Amino acid sequence: MRSYSLIAPAKINLYLEIIGDRPDGYHELAMILQSIDLADQIEVRSLSTDNIRVHCHHPQVPTDKSNLAYRAAELMATQFPDAFSNYGGVEITIKKQIPVAAGLAGGSTNAAAVLVGIDLLWHLGLTQSELEELGATLGSDVPFCIAGGTAIATGRGEQLAPLPNLAPIHLVLAKYRSLEVSTPWAYKTYRQQFGSTYIRDSDNLAARASAVHSGAIVKAILNQDAAEISQKLHNDLERVVLPAYPQVLQLRELFATQPGVLGTMMSGSGPTVFAIAQSLQLAEAIKLNVRQAIPDEDLELFVTRTTTHGIQIVPI
Numbered sequence: 001m002r003s004y005s006l007i008a009p010a011k012i013n014l015y016l017e018i019i020g021d022r023p024d025g026y027h028e029l030a031m032i033l034q035s036i037d038l039a040d041q042i043e044v045r046s047l048s049t050d051n052i053r054v055h056c057h058h059p060q061v062p063t064d065k066s067n068l069a070y071r072a073a074e075l076m077a078t079q080f081p082d083a084f085s086n087y088g089g090v091e092i093t094i095k096k097q098i099p100v101a102a103g104l105a106g107g108s109t110n111a112a113a114v115l116v117g118i119d120l121l122w123h124l125g126l127t128q129s130e131l132e133e134l135g136a137t138l139g140s141d142v143p144f145c146i147a148g149g150t151a152i153a154t155g156r157g158e159q160l161a162p163l164p165n166l167a168p169i170h171l172v173l174a175k176y177r178s179l180e181v182s183t184p185w186a187y188k189t190y191r192q193q194f195g196s197t198y199i200r201d202s203d204n205l206a207a208r209a210s211a212v213h214s215g216a217i218v219k220a221i222l223n224q225d226a227a228e229i230s231q232k233l234h235n236d237l238e239r240v241v242l243p244a245y246p247q248v249l250q251l252r253e254l255f256a257t258q259p260g261v262l263g264t265m266m267s268g269s270g271p272t273v274f275a276i277a278q279s280l281q282l283a284e285a286i287k288l289n290v291r292q293a294i295p296d297e298d299l300e301l302f303v304t305r306t307t308t309h310g311i312q313i314v315p316i
């Protein structure tokens with residue numbers, strides 16, 4: 001085959017706890033990551049020349065080396081130079097559905113799809129853990145995006161422990177198109193304001209374990225209890241993002257008062273806010289209510305649901 005088409009789902013954070021500082025400058029995290037049905041479509045195609053090319057119609061997505069999908073292809077070319085010279089370059093086409101700079105891992109899931117796609121194009125036969133290891137060098141969220149589903153992520157987010165698949169949970173997502181929150185800013189501000197509560201020695205396993213409070217939500221996931229999961233949603237970064245971005249706070253408060261909402265939270269460093277709905281019908285009603293309350297065209301709203309997979313190959 002000279003081309004593959006792949007589905008690259010976004011993720012939300014059901015849980016994000018900042019545990020401490022790490023010697024490498026990142027933060028020690030405890031997260032629960034969840035794939036959702038909102039997805040980009042990625043096509044990877046072999047070229048007869050040795051270039052890497054990226055096409056994307058979305059105005060906020062770069063097509064040069066700063067695109068994470070480009071960097072994924074470049075990484076494969078450096079790691080597997082023989083395959084690169086055998087099979088030639090790669091053309092990547094991204095059909096964007098996932099809002100950009102949203103806290104939904106849009107770039108990371110594109111990169112994950114390119115790793116999976118090139119593995120197929122070049123007949124490399126890499127294992128999931130080999131792909132995850134490569135992904136971790138591109139970004140903390142990339143390894144999760146490969147297999148997706150529901151997982152506990154620790155370290156800087158790249159160390160994964162899968163959780164059992166959840167039966168679909170209906171969601172409403174809200175994001176202002178023009179609003180971006182810088183992830184480095186959010187973590188830096190959190191460190192400035194709340195760094196005194198960190199554990200300092202992140203190599204101390206016992207100290208690290210006692211600092212993590214995700215037990216209750218993990219139990220709710222194991223029990224497949226959507227109502228309990230919704231009650232235990234948590235994101236430390238809300239403490240810095242909500243006060244600084246009144247629009248995000250407003251969405252969060254509006255969701256919380258809607259009939260049929262079981263729980264609501266910001267995803268990652270934002271600015272996307274999601275609500276867990278009791279049913280698909282109620283999710284549609286919540287979307288409609290929010291649209292009526294905020295008729296601003298800049299506000300994007302999506303009804304979606306949790307999914308059990310990461311990157312998938314589209315059968316031709």
Ligand code: ATP
Nearest residue numbers: 060067068100101102103104105106107110141268
């Ligand atoms: P995360 O949840 O992993 O922090 P995000 O969802 O907040 O990621 P992205 O959608 O990945 O953010 O976009 C972050 C920045 O990366 C944007 O400013 C965008 O221009 C750039 N970018 C690079 N490659 C891509 C890509 N393939 N898709 C989307 N954005 C990309």
